[in-house]
Amino acid sequence: MSNEAIVKPGTQKTLEASGAAIVNNTLAQADDASYSIATDGNYYPDARFVLTGTFATAPTENTTLVLYARPLNIDGTADADAPETTRPTQYIGVFAVNNVTTAQSLVLMAQNVPWEANYYIHNNGTGQTLSAGWKLLVTPCTIGPAA
């Protein structure tokens, strides 16, 4: 069989290797790197985000850490405004948390991600602080024909 549709992942990039603590109802930028589909993603339109972090006290089950994007260079060199807790700029998706204190690796598939953007994590009502040391990875991906 050939030419069937398959997922084609690109090279994983670290957007944040060790983020500062994020208390409930605040947000923080994954500020180690931005992500560009041109320079980082082989022009693949989609991406898989993986957030790994811990809570010292178990968060409320099934509440969310939300991923926002701040698109960059959208009008020449002008960027969109940075997200706020009350305004996401560009909503990407959510990571639903487990009510545990062990490390959680959470995955989020996103389609048609911004061409170039900074990414932010909003601790949206978990009730607890996401401990310092969290990590955010992105892997470009697309669907194409098998060889």
Place this chain on the structure above:
Amino acid sequence: MTPNQQSALEGLISRSLTGDEIAAIDLLLPERNDVAIAAILSTGRVKTQPTPIGIGTVLAVMAPSGGEFLNALESKGATDANVKWALKMIEQQTFDVGHAVTRAQLEAFAGATPEMAAAVGALLAVAEVADPIHYNAVSDVLNIAEGLVTL
């Protein structure tokens, strides 16, 4: 706890924090365990809601003093028009023990009749429901107090 944090929490609950509450919350602030902070602030919080009642509720919750309470109202109703009509409402199961005026009158009655104060308290409690502080409300005021967000 910084003055800003204390002021924010006291504003949220509309009263001053007790020494015990401050000591307990101090232990939770470094980790910002807002769920536990909200639980401390929620202890004992109640709000009243409209709760029409009748004779059956009076007899049930004021037992064994319910009958005596109704007799007292009937006796007082002979000279007090407000009590007379309040008794009518009890008979019609429309006496709202959640209404502020009703509650004030019942509390006055309890003050004047100490032997029935506990039973009247039980009747007042019928209209009370828990009024917890949600942890997101705690987070929001602390985040502002700590300069982490501006809303």
